[in-house]
Amino acid sequence: MEFDLESALLRLKQDFIESSLEKLDDIDEIIDNLYNERGNHGDQFFQLQRDVHSIKGSAGTHGMHLLTLVAHRLEDFLEAAQNLNKDQWRSVQIYIDEMRVLVDLGKDPNESEHAAILHRLPHAQQDHTEFSEQKSKKVTVLVVMPPGVQRKLIGKELASCGFDLSFTDRPVEAIRLIMDLQPDAVLSNQEFRHITGSELANVLQDIKLTKKTPFAILTSSNIDKNTIPADTHVIKKGGSFVADLTEYLVDVGLFGRL
Structure with missing residues (x-):
């Protein structure tokens, strides 16, 4: 048969x-x-x-x-x-x-x-009532980071500001998500097993749909600026991390879009 x-x-x-x-x-x-x-x-x-x-x-x-x-x-x-x-x-x-x-x-x-x-699709911190269709603008931030305490802290901080968040711990999946969701900014860990945040930044720079998406690398290491696209931002993990992250989001205009 x-x-x-x-x-x-x-x-x-x-x-x-x-x-x-x-x-x-x-x-x-x-x-x-x-x-x-x-x-x-x-x-x-x-x-x-x-x-x-x-x-x-x-x-x-x-x-x-x-x-x-x-x-x-x-x-x-x-x-x-x-x-x-x-x-x-x-x-x-x-x-x-x-x-x-x-x-x-x-x-x-x-x-x-x-x-x-x-x-x-609503986001977690979206303000709405059953009697009003008025909604704040959805401003999406993609966080590319392994699950854990740091991702929870960053997610909590960004959600409290009213951002719509998406998460992945796989840089390859991040490429597809960025193309699908067209987020307003991407925050990526530098250290991954198969592809670094720097390599992800370079891949996105070569794709027409993603090359203008604001991209920041979160790391405790030093990164050679010659190895990443010129407009990729590096945010060092440390005592001023939250303040530096907030300053970056202000600089790329995300708070003004909420």
């Missing part, structure tokens, strides 16, 4: 769609429980994170890149928000609703709808 690869792939995709819809239904229930303070918070929150990560990890395999991106942005939201209040739980529901639409669609939407979906 001849193996029908196309039919097999379609069955796998349908299985993914059905399992994802089940996960999203479970997440709806978790959100309702956590919003109303029912059940064990830690266990339910962990399950929510695990289900979102599972959908994110498999969506790209089935050609649903935007679903992967929205799931990633939800993970960003959860990391930046930390202890979620009721308004923020309503925002989490917006992400889940958008993910359900994309799962039902079974493919990436057209370019205009792609942009509209990303624009609708």
